[in-house]
């Protein structure tokens with residue numbers, strides 16, 4: 563079945579790797595490995611569905627507090643993914659970007675991430691934002707510091723300017739944020755950019771979020787009416803607002 567309305571930007575909180583592994587009597591890292599396998603399938607599905615931006619939450623600023631073995635394992639997996647998957651992503655026309663604090667990652671990973679960004683910079687089938695060492699509050703703090711360092715004057719600050727100081731500068735806000743494993747929490751993900759996003763909670767662990775699950779999420783999205791703080795009749799009367807919400811209309 564064709565999906566009626568394809569979102570431009572989908573963001574995903576890939577939750578449930580640990581529980582997926584536990585349910586099989588496997589170590590948590592086996593769940594993360596299965597999560598990476600699934601990520602590959604979801605990226606391919608994004609290209610097929612015609613989604614232009616995908617943002618994935620791979621490691622939060624809070625995840626440093628996990629057991630040492632798991633943190634090291636996730637770093638190892640990122641390193642491995644960059645070595646193993648980059649050529650194929652490049653071939654698929656994926657442009658890789660990083661959001662979060664790159665400088666907080668081990669030097670060798672920083673270098674590989676920068677090389678991957680550089681290699682894929684002209685690809686335009688799908689922009690893949692990997693949130694690794696990312697936190698929504700940290701992103702806003704970083705933006706404020708940067709504005710102050712640039713000497714931005716108070717009267718120059720508006721929502722557009724703030725957006726331009728975020729890690730996602732220049733990209734549209736997410737239309738749809740999916741969280742797997744049935745949880746109903748934002749968990750510090752895209753706090754600013756998600757202001758008008760539709761949320762969808764999938765009731766399966768991330769490694770089991772397959773193309774059919776993805777299609778279901780898109781079908782739900784298609785049926786939602788996004789009002790951006792207005793009422794239905796106004797939306798029918800007006801042309802779509804480029805770039806999403808009208809800045810002068812607060813609320814949902």
Ligand code: FPP
Pocket residue numbers: 576577578579580581582594595597598601619620621625636639640643692743
């Ligand atoms: C949440 O599941 C998942 C994570 C914290 C990590 C997600 C990481 C990957 C899919 C692999 C790394 C990705 C890249 C791009 C290298 P959880 O561990 O919180 O699961 P639980 O809630 O069941 O314990």
